[in-house]
Amino acid sequence: MTAFRIECRCPQCGAPAALEETDRVVACPFCRVRSVLTARDGFRYALPARRPAGRELFYVPYWRFKGFMLFARPEETEHTFIDMTRLGVGLGTLPHTLGVRAQAMKLKFATPETEGRFILPMGSFDAALEEFQSRLSRSRPAEALAAAHLGEAMGLVFAPVYAEEKLTDGVLDAAMGKVPEGWEAVAAGAGRLEAGVGFLPALCPACGWDLAGERDAQVLVCGNCSSAWAPAGGKLERVACECLKTAGAEDYYLPFWLTTCDIAGIDLATYADLVRVANLPKVLQPGFESRRFLFWTPAFKLRAGAFLRLSENLTLSQPQEVLAAGLPPGRHHPANLAAAESAGSLRVVLAGIMKPRKEMAELLPRLALRITGQRLAYLPFQGDRHDFVQPHTRVAINRNLLALSRSL
Ligand SMILES: [Zn+2]
Numbered sequence: 001m002t003a004f005r006i007e008c009r010c011p012q013c014g015a016p017a018a019l020e021e022t023d024r025v026v027a028c029p030f031c032r033v034r035s036v037l038t039a040r041d042g043f044r045y046a047l048p049a050r051r052p053a054g055r056e057l058f059y060v061p062y063w064r065f066k067g068f069m070l071f072a073r074p075e076e077t078e079h080t081f082i083d084m085t086r087l088g089v090g091l092g093t094l095p096h097t098l099g100v101r102a103q104a105m106k107l108k109f110a111t112p113e114t115e116g117r118f119i120l121p122m123g124s125f126d127a128a129l130e131e132f133q134s135r136l137s138r139s140r141p142a143e144a145l146a147a148a149h150l151g152e153a154m155g156l157v158f159a160p161v162y163a164e165e166k167l168t169d170g171v172l173d174a175a176m177g178k179v180p181e182g183w184e185a186v187a188a189g190a191g192r193l194e195a196g197v198g199f200l201p202a203l204c205p206a207c208g209w210d211l212a213g214e215r216d217a218q219v220l221v222c223g224n225c226s227s228a229w230a231p232a233g234g235k236l237e238r239v240a241c242e243c244l245k246t247a248g249a250e251d252y253y254l255p256f257w258l259t260t261c262d263i264a265g266i267d268l269a270t271y272a273d274l275v276r277v278a279n280l281p282k283v284l285q286p287g288f289e290s291r292r293f294l295f296w297t298p299a300f301k302l303r304a305g306a307f308l309r310l311s312e313n314l315t316l317s318q319p320q321e322v323l324a325a326g327l328p329p330g331r332h333h334p335a336n337l338a339a340a341e342s343a344g345s346l347r348v349v350l351a352g353i354m355k356p357r358k359e360m361a362e363l364l365p366r367l368a369l370r371i372t373g374q375r376l377a378y379l380p381f382q383g384d385r386h387d388f389v390q391p392h393t394r395v396a397i398n399r400n401l402l403a404l405s406r407s408l
């Protein structure tokens with residue numbers, strides 16, 4: 001399994017720092033300033049070029065994805081772990097992947113200051129993933145009704161090349177073969193990058209207090225004014241946060257994304273609708289019609305099977321009635337799965353809760369989901385020997401799986 005390492009410098013004191021590709025909070029060991037990483041167009045890295053002096057240096061884009069792909073099929077939902085790089089531009093004679101090179105050396109963030117001309121990928125990251133998903137899907141007998149990904153690491157890695165008489169690999173300074181057909185047209189569009197990675201001080205925008213969050217946190221919390229913040233578009237934005245507070249000092253709080261949607265093509269706006277759609281063995285009661293339906297999905301990294309089980313069980317329970325605004329009073333697990341990742345999984349979650357499955361298979365491809373809001377909610381869990389159990393809903397998660405969840 002690969003894990004890329006990135007070299008950067010502390011924005012405050014300039015000291016060198018080494019990061020994992022999953023890191024979002026950097027703590028400088030020298031000046032102790034903590035920063036939150038932001039990237040407007042996703043994270044972009046560059047492999048170091050060897051002997052670039054006096055030569056025209058180009059950077060070729062490779063998409064990077066490490067994580068799970070999920071496929072809801074008519075019979076069941078499948079998932080596959082993927083750890084890949086893939087050429088992001090149509091120059092067929094270039095290597096299709098970076099191979100093992102990117103693991104062996106340290107990457108740098110690619111920024112507007114990086115020397116060289118960058119060839120930007122054709123299409124978006126989502127389009128590249130979709131293409132990849134459909135290729136994986138084609139080898140199966142039944143077509144996927146919905147697909148999603150849970151990424152541990154994703155972004156773009158640029159590999160240096162020199163296009164002289166021949167094409168030269170800029171990492172090794174070794175010949176790669178002929179300059180590919182179509183190179184000139186692609187190279188003509190290459191230039192400096194417009195945006196790079198940003199470092200925001202890890203301070204509460206509301207009160208100036210130090211924000212708490214572990215190195216892979218996607219949401220940081222302020223213990224002083226009880227607020228939560230996530231990097232978005234180059235700044236920290238407030239995240240609405242709720243909690244089921246209990247008196248148990250031993251309780252361990254896990255974060256979840258609560259997502260409200262308009263769903264066209266099916267009646268699924270209330271708890272009463274859910275009872276019908278999921279064929280729950282419950283007698284409809286008057287209060288059910290006024291309880292608004294929403295999706296519950298983990299806001300932390302988890303293997304695909306456990307992620308789906310927790311999402312389905314909590315979405316079927318709809319425990320939002322017991323929440324109150326605020327942060328958890330006790331120990332809590334870092335929210336290290338971004339809201340957007342969670343939002344991408346909703347169709348696959350829906351495939352698991354609609355019953356009977358045959359009807360789901362007919363309906364799901366025709367449904368349109370429009371997300372209208374997302375907020376964070378913490379639920380308390382109590383540990384026994386094997387599991388963490390949520391006392392209110394009886395939903396459980398295996399202790400080992402949770403311990404493993406810091407990386408997929
Ligand atoms: Zn520093």
Ligand SMILES: [Zn+2]
Nearest residue numbers: 204207222225
């Ligand atoms: Zn604050």
